[in-house]
Amino acid sequence: MSLVVNAEVVEQNEVMQGHFRLALNAPEVAAAARPGQFLHVSCGNTYDPLLRRPISIHTVDRQKGEVKLLYRVAGRGTALLSRLKGGDLVDVLGPLGNGFTLPAGSENVFAVAGGIGVAPLYFFLQELSGLKHKATVLLGAAAKEQLICVDEIKALGHTVLLATDNGSTGHRGTVVELFDLYARLPVHSCGDYNPDEEMSGYVYGCGPAAMLKELCAAVRENGFSGEVSLEERMGCGIGACLSCACKVKDGKGGFRHQRVCLDGPVFPVEEVVWA
């Protein structure tokens, strides 16, 4: 059930330069939200900028009726959003989209985030630890200071591995390289050690398109499966305008268009057709 609500800002903090965590009072949205869904957020009351901005649900506090967003200032809309103060009202539409699936069994779960891609994965990892399921979480950023949510994710009981482009912490290189290295290890994280058995698992990915494309390739090469959260420019956010098309396999060797806003934003790794 999706709604349009005028939500009051509880608080907003700059968690890192140019990155904000915005807490909104929206009890119905908090109650309905699932990890991987997003809100379509109005960034002002004038006609310029005109459109809403899609922002993932970062976490919810159902008791307090709060929804939190974690976003990077990327342009005019998000810059306007970053000026909101406690008590201000924001018009939000949501929760929208399909969200991540929760693992059914006890398979190895990996969460791989590039940059701000950690925002929706945090909500997912919270629900996962609620199910007593521990994941291996790989976070990537340009440098150490730009990694977000590391301690919060550790506090949920998950294992965290880091990658930075400049090597200031963790693996020097991309988070997908790190995933690939890890996936090729001949060990099984749980159960008896068997050198012949290859590691398998299910991967949840979110980040920039270029990273997700590489991640999907690495997931498939290593015989894993998984799902990724895609981004596309949106008009309506609710499936009506067909602006947010992405390509998925049609089962006949070709592709068909789906809507990131309604059919996604989360799609199976095996189905996404990359340009």
Place this chain on the structure above:
Amino acid sequence: MSGLSVKVGGITMKNPVTTASGTFGFGPEYAPYIDLNRLGAIIVKGITLEPRPGNPTPRLVETPAGILNSIGLQNPGVEKFIEESLPYLSGFDLPVIVNIAGETVEDYAGLAAMLERAAGVAGLEVNISCPNVKKGGMQFGSDPVMAAEVTRAVKANTAKTVIVKLSPNVTSIVDVAEKVAEAGADALSMINTLLGMAIDVKTRRPILGNVMGGLSGPAVRPVAVRAVWQVYREVKLPIIGMGGIMTPDDALEFILAGATAVAVGTANFVNPRATVDIIDGIENYLAASGVQSIHELVGAAHNNSI
């Protein structure tokens, strides 16, 4: 009949507000936010004979007080539409207007014939003005002779109300309107989007996957009001006015210029309740100004101009 009720050709609308094709899907998308029964009519996404995959992405770019889109008429084709979307819409007390588009005159004739046999269609909006397809589309809309030919082909294949949707991308919209009226159109709708483009100065490339797209939203409203104004003076057909309507006052501006009904498009993306907010606002305006019927306002600004 309430003071808000209007007639467009053979279609009686309980109020003058409908949806602009392509901005409202096939209806169910907005059902969580508004009661579809409140709409005067629904105009659905453009339909073609065969399914169309649409254009490459990006398909949308925000511009000052507007958007450029190049969806490329992605749609499931007329057969699927009749099977899957019409039954849903038939559950509402709502005239359904189907927007049709083709690459040839025969395509339009075929679409009209198929929809004539389908239950639950009140009228056809003939899109001769889409800037986002290579063949057909706007070419028909910018040539008065072709526009008339398409109109005749559609009229010959249907008894339903035929509304021809005009393009603003022409030298004289009045010329096209006159020819289409002579060819038997029951009503006109205007305007479709204005051809435009945007370039990313960082990558030095056009932003839209299709390079060019159609401009809509508040930025185009003055152009649309002008088009309605000019056509109302010369052609005696009901007009569905659209282009950048965001508020009840915007809708009234079109009605005062000569529109019998209005369509809300891009505004739905900003406010999914825009249609009903506009209906409520028009109703309040009538009550506050003591106007009994919306008909008193249609074209009223012409009486006040010198």
